[in-house]
Amino acid sequence: MAKLEDLAERVDRLVLRHQELKRTSALIEQQLAAVTAERDSLRSRLAAARGRIDALLERLPAEPAAAPAREPEAGA
Template identity: 75%
Template sequence: MSSLEDLADRIERLVLRHEELKRTNALLQQQLDGVSTERDSLRSRLAAARARIDALLDRLPPEPLAVPVAPAARNATLDDALPASGQE
């Protein structure tokens, strides 16, 4: 009868392990649901941000054409462009 008792013990341990795994699975499913919800929220926020950026880009004026700058003007500094203090 020892083998019958051993079998009953193994079955009891198996049932306990099964219940433990079910609880673990339920907790993991809750975590997965939470992460999935957060992911969906972040995707939605990202799409909204992209839409706002696209709207802002549409409001920007077109890029101006490049205007050639004379070599002397390239070397000028701000001080050269401003009148000296005390002179008018």
């Protein structure tokens, strides 16, 4: 009978462990969903920022031909 009782205790421990793992898994899935949503939001914001920067760059005048650098004046 001791073997049967040992087996029953082991099954009980395994059931408890299984329940713990299910709860942990559910929490991790929630965290993953939150992090994924945050990542998607950040990607969207980054794309919008890039679009605004590109629009600003297009508004800048074209660069003139490379002009020689001015030498600092003596005594200044």
